[in-house]
Amino acid sequence: MDLVSTMVKISGVVGVLLLVVAYMVLAERRISAWAQDRMGPNRVGPWGLIQPIADGLKFLLKEDFTPNYVKQPFFWIAPAITIVPALMVFAVLPFGSFLGSQKMVIADLNIGVLYTFGIVSLGVYGIVLAGYAANSKYPFLGGIRSSAQIISYEIAMGMSVVPIFMLIGEPGLLKSLGGEGGAWAKFLAGTEGLNFSRVVAYQAESLFNWLIFKQPLAFLIFLVAAFAETNRLPFDLPEAETELVAGYHTEYSSMKFALFFLAEYANMIAASGLLVTLFLGGWSLPFLGLDDPATSVLGGVLHILIFMAKVFAVMFLFIWVRWTLPRFRYDQLMQLGWKRFVPLALANIVITAFVLWTVAGGQA
C-alpha cells in the first residue's frame, strides 16, 4: 500500500514536472517576447499552446548526430546525468499538505536539505562530462567554467541555508502550532532536524515568519546562487552563446540537446521549488485558514495549487531577470562568489547564532 501510494506520487510529480518544463519553454519564449516588444510563438494552437508539442516532435525527428571524434560513452551519458538530478530534487520537497490521508511529499527525509544539495551538485557532472566528451574547444571552455562556477556558488548556497535550520531547530516548534494531536502533529510526525516539512511548519504561523523576512540576507544569497546553479543569465557563462557559441552543448543535436535544454528548465523549477519551500512559506498561506495542513480534499488541492503558483512566480522572476541583465565575466563571477557571498553567508550564520543566543538569555 505504501509502495503503491509512493509510486503514484512519483509518477504524478514527474508527470506534472515534465509538463511544466515543456510549458516553461513556451512561457519563457512568450515572456521574453513580451519583454522585447515582439509577438513570440503564437501560431501553433491558441496562444501557441501546442508549440511545446511541436518543439518536442521536432527534437525527436532531427538527426541525432554524433561527431566521430567525441568520446562516445561519456558523450551519450552526459545529457542523462544532467537531467536526472534535476528531476530528483523534487523527491523531498513538500508540495502540498494532505490529500486524503496522504502527505504530499514523496520522501520526507530528515536530511532533506543535505539530499538536495547532494543531488543538485550531481548535475554539474553532466555538464563537465559533456564539455570533456565533445573533445572540442568551445565545449571544453564551457565545461571548465561551469564546474568552477557551480562549485563556488554551491558553498555560498549551502551556507546561506544554515541559519534557517538554526531557526527551525528552536525547541517548542510543535507546541506553538497547536501541540500534540493536531493536524500539524500528524504532518510533522517522525520529522526532525533538516526536514523541509519543518521549514514549512515554521513559516506557516504568520507572514512575518516567512524566512524571506526573517532571513533576507540568506534569501538574497540563495537566490543569486540559484541563478548561478541553474546557469541562467546573468550567470550563463557555460553556454554564453555570444562567446562560446553554445558552450558545453555545442556538439549536441536532436534529443540529446533537448535533454540539456529541458534540464535547464527542470533545474529552474527545482530551484524555484526550493526557494518557495525555504523562504516563501511553501504550500501555506498565512490567511483564509490555509495555514494549517488540510483536512479536506479541497484544502489539499488548494495547497498544491498555492505551491505551484508560488513556484511560477519565482520562475517568472528567473525569466524576467534573464531578459534584462547582461552576463558576468568569468573572473567577476568567481569574485562575487568567493569574496562577497561566502563571507556574507558566514557573517549571517554568526549573526543569527548571536541573536539566538541573546534571545535564549545567554544560555548555551
Added chain:
Amino acid sequence: MSRVEEYEYQDAAGQGQQAASEAMSTAEEEELQGEKMLLNMGPSHPATHGVLRLILELDGEVITKATPDVGYLHRGDEKIAENMTYTQFIPYTDRLDYLAPLANNVAYALAVEKLLGVERDLPERCQYIRVICCELARLSSHLLGIGAMAMDVGAMTAFLYTFTDREKIYNLIEALTGARFTTTYTRIGGLSRDMPEGWAEQCRHFLTEVVHNIDELDRLLTRNRIFVDRTREIGTLPKEVAVDYGLTGPNLRASGVEFDLRKAHPYLVYDRLRFDVPIGTVGDCYDRYLVRLEEMRQSVGLIEQCLDQMPGGPINLEDHKITLPPKERVLTSMEELIHQFINVTQGVRAPPGEVYFSAENPKGELGFYIHSLGGGTPNRLKIRAPSFVNLSSLPYLLQGCMVSDVVAILGSLDFVMGECDR
C-alpha cells in the same frame, strides 16, 4: 634534485651566472606554464558579426596573443570599379558598410563630384536630403552597434529594442529610396528621386519616438552594474595609440581625440548645422558605447534642423553632361538625346586627375581615392575602409584580455566585414 631546489641554487649563484640562469628559467617557465591553447574564433562565430576570424592563443581564459584574419568577404570591389562607369558603381557602395548604405552612397557620389569639380554646385535641396540620409544611416548603424554590443555582453533585450527602431528607419528609407537595404539612392550630381509627399512628417514622428527609445536604452544599460563591469577599463585604447593605429570615427573620439570630418572638413551643409561632437576620456569599451549613444542624439538634432531648413527647388544638377536629362525632353530634343545616350553608354566624362574624398561615416572615415585618366570609368579606385583600419588595433586591444572581453571589445569597435574586406 627537484626543480625548485635548482631554481634556488641558481638564484644564489651570483651575478656572473645571471644570464645563463635566465635563459634556463625562461625555458623552464614555459614548461611550467604548460601548453597554450589555440582557439579559432570565427570566421563563423556569433560574436564576430560577419566573417572575421580571430586566432587566439589562450593561457586558461587569458589571451596571450590575438591574430585577426580578414578577407573572407573579399569581393574585389576596387577592381570591379575599374570595369564600369562611375554611376554603375553606386550599387556596389551599398555593399560596403551594409548597415549604412545611404551614407556610402553619399560619400561615393561626393567623391566623384569632387573629381568633376561640381561638389560645391549641388542644389541646396539635394545637399540637405543627403545630410538627412547620412544621419539616418548613422542612427541605424549606431543603434545596431550598441544593440549588438549589449547582446554580446549578454543583454539580448537591448538588441531587440534597437532593432524595433531600425525597422522604422528601414520603413522611412523604403519610402524615400524605394529599397530598404540596398538603397543606391544617390546619382552623380544628384539623387535618384525627391522626398515623397508627407515623408518629412513621418520622419519627424519617428524622431520623437527614437529619442524616447534612446533614453530607454540609456536607462537600461548605462548604469547597469554588470554592463559597466563588463565594459569599463576593458579594451582601453589611449589617445596616442588610437592615433598611431589610424582609428577614425566614434572609436577615435572615444579615446579623447576631437576629430570629426563633419567639423574638420565640412562637406554638404554640415557647416550650417549646429551639433556637438561627443568625445570620451578613457577610450575603453564603455566610452565607445557612450560616444555612440550621444552621437545618436546629435543625429536626431541634425535631421530635425535639416527638415526645418529644407529648401525647395531641384534635386539634380542642371548640367546634363553629368545628370540625366528629363525623359520628356530626351524624346523631343536632339541635345538631350545625345546627353542621355553618352551618359548611359559611356558614363559621366571625368577629367584626368586624382582626387581623395572622405566622409564621416558611422564607422569612421570612409574615403574614396579616384585616379582618372579621363573618360567614364576610373583608372583606379581605392576605398579607405574605416572598419579595416579600426580592426588593425585588435592585436593591441586583445592582448591580456579574457575570452569574455573579446566579444565586448569586438562589439564596441562596431565593424562591418563587408566594408573591411571590400
